[in-house]
């Protein structure tokens with residue numbers, strides 16, 4: 001549905017591999033909004049990849065940078081923002097997300113998350129002996145937090161990115177229309 005106009009910001013939350021970056025890009029293209037990604041923004045500002053930030057500053061250092069970026073980006077207008085998988089851990093980030101736009105939780109099974117992240121070395125939290133078990137732990141701990149901030153929950157398992165984007169736009173139209 002190219003060229004269709006919807007008001008406001010859309011923020012995508014969910015675990016690593018949920019498809020926030022991929023779906024966020026296509027959603028932005030379809031709605032004419034600017035696409036931003038908090039992980040990419042942090043990498044652009046520091047000039048290094050995320051694993052290097054974790055190595056040099058620890059997870060705490062990364063989270064502080066993430067909080068500053070989320071605070072800034074959620075105050076922008078007419079954007080689609082893909083957030084880092086752990087952004088919802090910080091209550092300040094959760095408040096900023098709820099305040100600044102319509103929040104979409106992309107949900108996927110642990111099996112799908114594992115398959116989608118298995119060949120990527122750019123996620124420091126999954127560089128363990130058993131990344132699938134780690135994903136299961138993260139799912140357990142974070143699913144309630146994603147739900148807490150979400151205006152809409154989208155199940156992404158066994159769905160192509162194109163189909164998901166289309167479904168998302170239909171859902172958004174319906175929800176935004178109902179709130180008018």
Ligand SMILES: Nc1ncnc2c1ncn2[C@@H]1O[C@H](COP(=O)(O)OP(=O)(O)OP(=O)(O)O)[C@@H](O)[C@H]1O
Nearest residue numbers: 015016017018019020021022084085116159160161
């Ligand atoms: N619905 C889908 N079906 C199949 N593959 C998908 C789907 N969504 C995303 N993928 C693939 O999964 C991988 C991870 O997707 P993506 O990088 O968008 O996740 P993310 O939510 O942004 O993760 P992170 O929190 O680590 O940034 C990519 O290779 C992407 O092409």
Ligand SMILES: O=C(O)C1=C[C@@H](O)[C@@H](O)[C@H](O)C1
Nearest residue numbers: 016039050084085086123124
């Ligand atoms: O789930 C997480 O905690 C993370 C997800 C990624 O998007 C990155 O923000 C980083 O690798 C941490």
Ligand SMILES: [Mg+2]
Nearest residue numbers: 020021039082
């Ligand atoms: Mg991403």
